[in-house]
Amino acid sequence: MTADAEDAFAAVADELRVRILRELWDADDPLAFSDLRTRVDVRDSGRFNYHLGELRGRFVEQTDDGYELRFAGQKLVAALHSGVYTEDASVGPVPVDGTCFDCGGTLEARYEDELGRVECTDCGMNLVGGGVPPAFVDGREDDLAAAIDGYLRTQIRQCADGFCPQCSGPTTGFLEENDYGPQAVFECERCGAAFRGIASMLALDHPAVVAFYHDHGRSVRNARIWELRWFDDVERDGDAARVTVTVDGDELELVVDDSLAVSVA
Structure with missing residues (x-):
């Protein structure tokens, strides 16, 4: 500054x-x-x-x-x-259809302190979470989880396209390991903001995955992250991460390299 x-x-x-x-x-x-x-x-x-x-x-x-x-x-x-500077909104918790892909527990969504979350009430895993402006959840109380999911997926796309959702500066990406497996990390070269998520999030908009779902008569873009049972099927593969996308028993494998470029295995 x-x-x-x-x-x-x-x-x-x-x-x-x-x-x-x-x-x-x-x-x-x-x-x-x-x-x-x-x-x-x-x-x-x-x-x-x-x-x-x-x-x-x-x-x-x-x-x-x-x-x-x-x-x-x-x-x-x-x-x-x-509403970021003027509103103090709070919504939920509200129950979410679906189960935790880590433990099978029940899910709930909540919005408070400018943070939107979809989390497991049993194991506490945060399936989707991050900063969300109050305006984005206004009027979406009945579909809070979908609103949070949609907003955060747009941030993933922005990071993957190379610009920061906060300041629009350039981002660089790399892989990082934590308790949930290989994580994709984007850091802004201008403001220093960092965005983290499981490496499989980079597969959500990959053309091969979109086509794979289309061939099975489905749309990956209409599916919520917690509905994708393959989302946590990520393994470290040397300097890269391997993501296995499963639909109706068929599998599609993708590789996320250390710079977060995605390709079909």
Whole structure:
């Protein structure tokens, strides 16, 4: 973090400036100075101009057609809508259809402290878990587990595609061993965030696995992680990990190398 970051946070540390950003977000087109001031409901033109000036250049762009949000302003307002900075949501625990693929125990989903989890009530294994914005679980109380699963799978895809879900910086991947077997680890070169999960998570979107499921009249993308009985069938194979995907008794073997590249064995 640099002094520029401190200046950016200071620029929006005012309720009036946040209102300006929200009004520009809601506008379909750029807004003239007077129209924007009317929407924000500030009578003092000088005071309004000062606060608008503090946003201009970094969060707000002045064009021939009026004022509009820059990309940074859009990202900031979107973050406010996500509820990460403004909401303290809690959902569950709620029962989940299916059983733990480690011990066969019952499952439940919960969301609290910005963390979503699907875990086993018997052995305590966390089958799916990670940070989830409150907005993503809003209205999904009846399907909480699926919402958590879907959100975290999008993060896996982002990491595998080479960019950090937190800051969009470049990621590098490698294998790591723990009590649950070979783990895939992605680290961001920019912010230092790390994302970990069992190596089989990299097979979820591999073309061979998608086709394998399709050939059996199924969709791996519609299946929840805890429904994939092969998900923990991962073994270390030298510097790589071997994943065995099983559908209707048929098997497909994949290899995840130390850089997390996936190939058919």
